[in-house]
Amino acid sequence: MKRNRKIWILAVAILIISFIACVKKYDPPAIKASNRYLVVDGVINTGANGITTFNISRSRNLSDTVSFIPELGAHLSIISAAGNTYPMLDTNNTGKYTSAILNLTMNDQYALAITTSDGHLYQSAFVSPKATAPIDSVTWKQSVVNNGVTINVSTHDPSNSTHYYRWDYSETWQHNAPEQAYWVLINGMVTPLGADFTNDPNQTHQCYTTAPASNITVANSLGLSQDVISFQPITFIPFNNERITIRYSILVNQYAITEDAYQYWLLVQNNSQTLGSLFDLLPSQLNSNIHSLNYPSEPVIGFISACSVQQKRLFITNDQVAGNWVKIEPHNECTTITIPTDPNNFEIYNYEDTSYTPWYFTGNNIPFLIIVKKECVDCRTQGGTNAKPSFW
Numbered sequence: 396m397k398r399n400r401k402i403w404i405l406a407v408a409i410l411i412i413s414f415i416a417c418v419k420k421y422d423p424p425a426i427k428a429s430n431r432y433l434v435v436d437g438v439i440n441t442g443a444n445g446i447t448t449f450n451i452s453r454s455r456n457l458s459d460t461v462s463f464i465p466e467l468g469a470h471l472s473i474i475s476a477a478g479n480t481y482p483m484l485d486t487n488n489t490g491k492y493t494s495a496i497l498n499l500t501m502n503d504q505y506a507l508a509i510t511t512s513d514g515h516l517y518q519s520a521f522v523s524p525k526a527t528a529p530i531d532s533v534t535w536k537q538s539v540v541n542n543g544v545t546i547n548v549s550t551h552d553p554s555n556s557t558h559y560y561r562w563d564y565s566e567t568w569q570h571n572a573p574e575q576a577y578w579v580l581i582n583g584m585v586t587p588l589g590a591d592f593t594n595d596p597n598q599t600h601q602c603y604t605t606a607p608a609s610n611i612t613v614a615n616s617l618g619l620s621q622d623v624i625s626f627q628p629i630t631f632i633p634f635n636n637e638r639i640t641i642r643y644s645i646l647v648n649q650y651a652i653t654e655d656a657y658q659y660w661l662l663v664q665n666n667s668q669t670l671g672s673l674f675d676l677l678p679s680q681l682n683s684n685i686h687s688l689n690y691p692s693e694p695v696i697g698f699i700s701a702c703s704v705q706q707k708r709l710f711i712t713n714d715q716v717a718g719n720w721v722k723i724e725p726h727n728e729c730t731t732i733t734i735p736t737d738p739n740n741f742e743i744y745n746y747e748d749t750s751y752t753p754w755y756f757t758g759n760n761i762p763f764l765i766i767v768k769k770e771c772v773d774c775r776t777q778g779g780t781n782a783k784p785s786f787w
Contacts, residue, residue: 435685475504522700644786
């Protein structure tokens, strides 16, 4: 009986091994294809003293590991049906193209023209501008179930003429290094910070990270007796997320759009929620109003609208949220090293290991320098910048 059972187990094991050996890796064509479709993200701003900004990039394939592929070296222009041209420049070489301050008339029509660095031409359809009603409020609410925070926007159009709305946003949050350094390294010299160290441009304790919206939100008021949108969720911040460790800000942008634009962005919203990114290869056919002039059948991702842009900013501080909201990830232990200083000038720094940085001095006549891993006293190792935003 035992012998038969051993034979049976051995036979099953051989079958399993044979099956595994016969399995071959299969990469579907959609994954292997090197498709890099143009992605155009932005709105022609027809508001008073408006600045138009477009992010131009390439779509990602499902197998890609990069999160963003900027389109560099392109030439962008806003063109009007009346024959005027307004150039846009990528001043920081990031794929973000910006116009000068413009006062585009609401009585004209506008389109976007793009020439990529390889000479390919793209142009959108001409669109008529829409006036965007002001944002009534941007509010937040903490869930009693999971302690997460939901950001909401409310608006209304007294003229009852908008009906279709789109929102995106930009988030900024403060994050600090575990320890405060009153001495920083500048051009190889250990330099003291000013008396008001928190506002010293060389301080490395307080940093600020800014990130664009990771999702698209659209809504309509067609089923209502008035053109009103109340408490539309814009984004959700999970409990203990680092964005509200100290202070958080969100700038919400509101756009009045057409029905065609609404249908387009609704599909983008649904697709991005499935795939997790606005720049993935999209599974559904998008009816873009931007087209390649060289290759008419080439897909282009994006939909050009022209409207005034309404904005409103909200701040949330850590002491406003409940539940001991703290950062989950622990910092590395701040292990220190004591090194001697140059007897001729104790501020000269030449320690070879660049993962360490000065922290403070100790001793009297010829002081010793205490150095520490950068992540202990330099918030920039967490990302972001130590330059305080103007709105902060």
